[in-house]
Amino acid sequence: MYKLVYLRKVCVKKMKIDPIIKWSGSKRSQAQDIIKKFEEFDCYYEPFLGGGSVMYAVNPSHAICGDICEPLIGFWKIVQNNPQKVIEYYTNEWNRLQKDGYNVFYDIRSRFNIYKSPLDLLFLSRTCVNGLIRFNTEGNFNNSFHHTRKGIDPKRLEKIVIEWHKRIANVQFICGDYRETTQTATKNDIIYLDPPYENTKGRYYGTINYEHFYKYLEELNRKEIKYVLSFDGIRGEKEYETGIPKELYVKKYMLQSGNSSFKKVMDKSNEQVYEALYLNW
Numbered sequence: 001m002y003k004l005v006y007l008r009k010v011c012v013k014k015m016k017i018d019p020i021i022k023w024s025g026s027k028r029s030q031a032q033d034i035i036k037k038f039e040e041f042d043c044y045y046e047p048f049l050g051g052g053s054v055m056y057a058v059n060p061s062h063a064i065c066g067d068i069c070e071p072l073i074g075f076w077k078i079v080q081n082n083p084q085k086v087i088e089y090y091t092n093e094w095n096r097l098q099k100d101g102y103n104v105f106y107d108i109r110s111r112f113n114i115y116k117s118p119l120d121l122l123f124l125s126r127t128c129v130n131g132l133i134r135f136n137t138e139g140n141f142n143n144s145f146h147h148t149r150k151g152i153d154p155k156r157l158e159k160i161v162i163e164w165h166k167r168i169a170n171v172q173f174i175c176g177d178y179r180e181t182t183q184t185a186t187k188n189d190i191i192y193l194d195p196p197y198e199n200t201k202g203r204y205y206g207t208i209n210y211e212h213f214y215k216y217l218e219e220l221n222r223k224e225i226k227y228v229l230s231f232d233g234i235r236g237e238k239e240y241e242t243g244i245p246k247e248l249y250v251k252k253y254m255l256q257s258g259n260s261s262f263k264k265v266m267d268k269s270n271e272q273v274y275e276a277l278y279l280n281w
């Protein structure tokens with residue numbers, strides 16, 4: 001039998017997570033509630049890394065993290081190995097934007113869609129509408145410039161880059177499918193999974209085959225490897241419930257995660273979002 005528990009956000013002071021790169025589906029507002037459910041582990045795995053807020057909250061001493069999005073993993077590697085390069089790049093492009101206006105954003109967007117440079121991805125995430133990273137089916141970035149915002153000030157970003165640089169010192173980054181990133185996991189490790197939701201096709205880079213994903217969860221259960229999975233959600237009146245077979249998990253929590261920025265943009269609504277968290281122990 002599985003257990004379902006609803007958790008409302010309680011107003012206790014939490015660690016502030018300043019995002020370094022904005023990412024659709026970010027778990028920033030729930031990261032600390034999510035990691036409260038973790039048990040001790042040797043190695044932390046996060047194969048759908050995105051903007052990495054859960055990894056940041058964990059602050060692991062040994063971790064393997066990955067994503068299918070190549071420029072994103074390229075970005076994480078630059079933050080790890082050469083944070084100064086990130087700061088210099090952003091400062092130059094941000095100054096150019098302030099001087100020459102929004103055409104700079106569209107130049108960088110076209111350049112990104114040809115060369116897929118990790119630093120251009122950072123710039124777009126920091127200056128596009130509501131920081132919503134959105135790709136079309138060809139994998140091209142297609143959000144527009146946020147006219148009423150200037151983009152984060154380079155001096156503020158510099159502090160954030162240095163903070164993340166320290167946090168990710170012990171992380172090995174892998175660009176690839178989730179199964180590849182987690183193939184070395186064992187019983188003593190923990191895997192946090194945050195795949196693209198079934199109903200959000202096209203917003204993320206890449207999609208997954210859910211039949212394969214359920215087989216993967218089955219395999220983790222068979223090997224007794226612990227997983228924590230963020231999956232479906234309830235947005236306002238609508239329930240985005242997916243068909244995770246009940247035998248694949250042991251507990252289910254509903255975490256309140258704030259308002260949906262995607263919905264805010266699409267139909268200007270202010271819906272409360274609950275997201276489910278599944279545990280296999």
Ligand SMILES: C[S@@+](CC[C@H](N)C(=O)[O-])C[C@H]1O[C@@H](n2cnc3c(N)ncnc32)[C@H](O)[C@@H]1O
Pocket residue numbers: 023024025026027028047048049050051052053054066067068069176177178179194195196197204205206207208
């Ligand atoms: C919901 S987002 C993760 C958000 C992340 N937890 C955060 O806080 O920013 C899902 C991620 O899965 C990645 N992805 C999609 N298909 C994948 C696959 N087959 N293997 C690994 N990553 C994949 C996307 O690029 C995206 O970054």
